[in-house]
Amino acid sequence: MQYQLTESLEDYLLEIFIISQEKTNIRIKDIAKKRHVKLPSVVKALDELSKKEYIDHEKYGYVELTDYGMEKAKKLYDRHKIVYRFFYNILGLDEYSAEQAAHKIEHDLDKKTITIITKFTNFIENFPAEIRKNWNENFLYFTKTGKYKDKYFLEGGSIMTKAGEKSLGELKIRERGKIIRIKAGIGSLKSKLLDMGAVPGTIVKVDKKAPLGDPIDIQILGYHLTLRKDEAENIIIEEI
Amino acid sequence: MKVLEKNDVIKVALAGNPNSGKSTIFNALTGGHAHVGNWPGVTVEKKDGEFNYSNHTFAITDLPGTYSLTSYSIDERIARDFIVREDQDIIVTVTDSTNLERNLYLTISILELGANVILDLNMADIIEQNKIRIDVDKMKEVLEIPVVLTSGLKMTGLSELKKRIVEFRNNQKRSFKIDYGRDIEESIKRIELELENIKSPYPKRFLSIKILEGDVEIIEELKKMGYSNAVDTAFREISKLEKKFGFDIETEIVEKRYGLIESIIHKCVNKAATIEERLTTSDKIDKILTNKWLGIPIFAFMLWITFQLTFTIGGFFADYIDLFFGWFAGLSSGWLETTGAPQWLLSFISDGLIGGVGSVVIFLPNIMILFLLLSFLEDVGYMARAAFVMDRIMHAIGLPGKSFIPMILGFGCNVPAIMSARTISSERDRLLTILINPFVSCSARLPVYLLFTGIFFKRNEGLVVFSLYSLGILVAVLSARLFKSTIPKLKGPVSPLVMELPPYRLPSLKGVLIHMWERSSQFLKKAGTIILAGVVIVWLLANFPLSAGYASEASLIGHIGKFLAPLFKPAGFAFWQASVALFFGIIAKEIVVGTFGTLFGGAGNLSTALPHYFTQLSALSFMVMSLLYIPCIASIGVIYRETNSWKWTTFSVAYSIFIGWLSAVVIYQIGLIIF
Numbered sequence A: 001m002q003y004q005l006t007e008s009l010e011d012y013l014l015e016i017f018i019i020s021q022e023k024t025n026i027r028i029k030d031i032a033k034k035r036h037v038k039l040p041s042v043v044k045a046l047d048e049l050s051k052k053e054y055i056d057h058e059k060y061g062y063v064e065l066t067d068y069g070m071e072k073a074k075k076l077y078d079r080h081k082i083v084y085r086f087f088y089n090i091l092g093l094d095e096y097s098a099e100q101a102a103h104k105i106e107h108d109l110d111k112k113t114i115t116i117i118t119k120f121t122n123f124i125e126n127f128p129a130e131i132r133k134n135w136n137e138n139f140l141y142f143t144k145t146g147k148y149k150d151k152y153f154l155e156g157g158s159i160m161t162k163a164g165e166k167s168l169g170e171l172k173i174r175e176r177g178k179i180i181r182i183k184a185g186i187g188s189l190k191s192k193l194l195d196m197g198a199v200p201g202t203i204v205k206v207d208k209k210a211p212l213g214d215p216i217d218i219q220i221l222g223y224h225l226t227l228r229k230d231e232a233e234n235i236i237i238e239e240i
Numbered sequence B: 001m002k003v004l005e006k007n008d009v010i011k012v013a014l015a016g017n018p019n020s021g022k023s024t025i026f027n028a029l030t031g032g033h034a035h036v037g038n039w040p041g042v043t044v045e046k047k048d049g050e051f052n053y054s055n056h057t058f059a060i061t062d063l064p065g066t067y068s069l070t071s072y073s074i075d076e077r078i079a080r081d082f083i084v085r086e087d088q089d090i091i092v093t094v095t096d097s098t099n100l101e102r103n104l105y106l107t108i109s110i111l112e113l114g115a116n117v118i119l120d121l122n123m124a125d126i127i128e129q130n131k132i133r134i135d136v137d138k139m140k141e142v143l144e145i146p147v148v149l150t151s152g153l154k155m156t157g158l159s160e161l162k163k164r165i166v167e168f169r170n171n172q173k174r175s176f177k178i179d180y181g182r183d184i185e186e187s188i189k190r191i192e193l194e195l196e197n198i199k200s201p202y203p204k205r206f207l208s209i210k211i212l213e214g215d216v217e218i219i220e221e222l223k224k225m226g227y228s229n230a231v232d233t234a235f236r237e238i239s240k241l242e243k244k245f246g247f248d249i250e251t252e253i254v255e256k257r258y259g260l261i262e263s264i265i266h267k268c269v270n271k272a273a274t275i276e277e278r279l280t281t282s283d284k285i286d287k288i289l290t291n292k293w294l295g296i297p298i299f300a301f302m303l304w305i306t307f308q309l310t311f312t313i314g315g316f317f318a319d320y321i322d323l324f325f326g327w328f329a330g331l332s333s334g335w336l337e338t339t340g341a342p343q344w345l346l347s348f349i350s351d352g353l354i355g356g357v358g359s360v361v362i363f364l365p366n367i368m369i370l371f372l373l374l375s376f377l378e379d380v381g382y383m384a385r386a387a388f389v390m391d392r393i394m395h396a397i398g399l400p401g402k403s404f405i406p407m408i409l410g411f412g413c414n415v416p417a418i419m420s421a422r423t424i425s426s427e428r429d430r431l432l433t434i435l436i437n438p439f440v441s442c443s444a445r446l447p448v449y450l451l452f453t454g455i456f457f458k459r460n461e462g463l464v465v466f467s468l469y470s471l472g473i474l475v476a477v478l479s480a481r482l483f484k485s486t487i488p489k490l491k492g493p494v495s496p497l498v499m500e501l502p503p504y505r506l507p508s509l510k511g512v513l514i515h516m517w518e519r520s521s522q523f524l525k526k527a528g529t530i531i532l533a534g535v536v537i538v539w540l541l542a543n544f545p546l547s548a549g550y551a552s553e554a555s556l557i558g559h560i561g562k563f564l565a566p567l568f569k570p571a572g573f574a575f576w577q578a579s580v581a582l583f584f585g586i587i588a589k590e591i592v593v594g595t596f597g598t599l600f601g602g603a604g605n606l607s608t609a610l611p612h613y614f615t616q617l618s619a620l621s622f623m624v625m626s627l628l629y630i631p632c633i634a635s636i637g638v639i640y641r642e643t644n645s646w647k648w649t650t651f652s653v654a655y656s657i658f659i660g661w662l663s664a665v666v667i668y669q670i671g672l673i674i675f
Helices: A008-023 A028-035 A039-051 A067-090 A095-105 A111-125 A129-145 A188-195 B022-030 B074-085 B097-114 B124-129 B136-143 B156-166 B180-195 B203-212 B216-226 B228-245 B247-270 B275-289 B293-339 B343-361 B364-380 B382-396 B399-407 B415-424 B427-439 B442-458 B463-487 B507-541 B558-571 B574-586 B589-600 B603-613 B615-627 B631-643 B646-675
Strands: A055-057 A063-065 A176-182 A203-209 A216-220 A223-227 A235-239 B009-016 B033-036 B044-054 B058-060 B090-096 B119-121 B145-148 B499-501
Touching: A008 A028, A008 A039, A008 A063, A008 A067, A039 A055, A067 A095, A067 A111, A111 A129, A111 A223, A176 A188, A203 B119, A203 B216, A223 B382, A235 B228, A235 B589, B009 B022, B009 B074, B009 B097, B009 B156, B022 B033, B022 B044, B022 B058, B022 B090, B022 B119, B022 B156, B022 B507, B033 B507, B044 B156, B044 B247, B044 B382, B058 B156, B090 B097, B090 B156, B097 B119, B097 B203, B097 B247, B119 B136, B119 B156, B136 B145, B136 B247, B145 B156, B180 B203, B180 B228, B180 B247, B203 B216, B203 B228, B203 B247, B216 B228, B228 B247, B275 B293, B275 B382, B293 B343, B293 B364, B293 B382, B293 B399, B343 B507, B343 B631, B364 B382, B364 B415, B364 B507, B382 B399, B382 B499, B399 B415, B399 B427, B415 B427, B415 B507, B415 B631, B427 B463, B427 B646, B442 B463, B442 B589, B442 B603, B442 B615, B463 B646, B507 B558, B507 B574, B507 B631, B558 B574, B558 B615, B558 B646, B574 B615, B589 B603, B615 B646, B631 B646
Parallel strands: B009 B058, B009 B090, B090 B119, B119 B145
Antiparallel strands: A055 A063, A176 A203, A176 A235, A203 A216, A216 A223, A223 B499, B033 B044, B044 B058
């Protein structure tokens, strides 16, 4: 059986689902409390939902989701969650505002928009944790100041350096550093650098520069390795 | 003599980092007798050798020097494929004992491939000097493989190495496992499950780890074999793990390997040489050779010395070789005359065959001296510094530092210059360097310039010759740009530098000589045959039909000349003699001069005869054509030899002829407008 639900009914269904995650026996007053409405309105809504076989509901008894209702509620919940995550994780709104915003717009978005928001949210969230954190920090900084927090952000796209970190290319002759990581997105160069021993934790020292300033020569793992400055930019170190 | 049974042949492959002394070990084992060729389909050098020891014959292959076994460089793919597919009895990994921190990485990678490995700790003499003690027994115990201390230079430890090879040749191939930590191990297991029943020479575990590392070649191969599921599983595992760790899996895996090496060294080496101890002498030398102010002048000086020795000493011998072949040709034709042989046979033997062989051998002194010097500079460790010093300049025109040497050597002779491109490790950069080299004006083109400027540009001879040399460089640079932006195989940024600057080491004379001979003999074999064939063909064209005079209007070459002549109308020299001279110039550029001499009644008459045919402008356009079209048959031969491809050889020939023609036409036409 397929019924189109009104916005308000969708909200009720979602609320029942959320409460059902927390407690086993759902009473009408729980729902009324959450939705900030009077009992009769809840009863009316529950009758509607029960008619459409989303819930089992004995008068003044417990409310229970049917399998069908459970499925529908889960879908609604996922949609709600993704919109919430978009506001909270990606745009960096606080929890309350994100929740409110999600409630407000989730019903009005068509399937295509929901899909693209879902994909975008997943896209950003799937970045390695460190990169995402940096991304967020920079965005937050940008919303406040209109500027990027650190200059590597633009150079490396979203793969950049945290404050206090430097690239190997910035070290002067005889300065030393400990490798933190190699930037992503540089293809086989990364594998090459790793294979040559440029793994996190390794100490490097800039030994000399070529007569024309580029390439540079570094000491690593007891040998001399030469690389161009723009290749050295991809090795993130902390100065020691 | 004892009859050897088939199973007495032990197949051994040598693997190791560049500069680990692998070649020295190879030479010491084989006594310097190697068969040098190419790996199938590529231009990477392959060396095979054989030796006997206690009733066993060893067939030994020298793998390209690599640092690891990823699929990103052709050398590494070759090594990896060879180890798993060619079913070697034993892989000997040659390591520089003074730098096990990095050298053991390759050994570990090969062990992960499931190969039967003997670890050769080479340069034992140097660690002794530095008072480093390696506990060989402990290392055997930790790695569970035979370990041998050798010194390729002092020839110690070699019989033990041979003994161990015989002893362990039938060792079960063991699966060597690095513990990558619980999370990664679980992912590896899940991927391995997807690879059930796979028919691949690589172990399942190795494949799983390689997908996690993002090895493009393995991933593509598995997809082709229908194991996309495994790849998908791996990708899921990667994103799961990366979320958990906060950084990427490839790094984590490589880090684990280096961590293992660190612990091995901690257990087995009483004192690791600090870099200061290990490199003091070397670093002191570098303070001068790569000095901010002295680095480039010293490099220029080294190059100048190389150039001078190659072309003066080489030229000295070349003159005698020339004389010898002239004398020999005269002698043989004199002798043939007494037997009553026909005139054409006389000419064929003396001009065609003997002259042809002569034109191959005449390059040999140049090439041998050049490679003696280059091999020395390379083995001593200077070549890496040359690339270090010159990289910035060459980078600007889209080439790596190492292609500077071929460019400069080209001013002497393109043949050794193209061969010297071999020191460039990236195949793409090497090909590009080879393709633009013919435009660098070699010394054989100078007689052509001198002849024409002497007649037509008496007042500013120097300026014109200088402009021609500059034009050659300009065309080379522009062609490099053009190729890089249009030819798919050559596209893309300059390959990364990321290169070791090895410690300076004095190589043994024997080693350098072997290195030189390997390269020179290759020139004789491959390029030589092409050069000889080319000379014979041109001889035939000049002499047939027999009724016509040598290279006359009625000869085949005269007909070709007449046929080609109209093509040069827009360049201002549409007469058949010019085309014939250019045609002969393919044998060697200086022959252009001799041909004009023959065609215009002797070299003495040229100053009066040529102005009847050429104007100042068409003389200039003719010189431009001479500068830019195919340098000579020898260069074609050597381009083929070095690219191992008729396609690129043909391309180079066609392109240079076209560019020569186009430039000559453009210059002539612009000249017509201006004057």
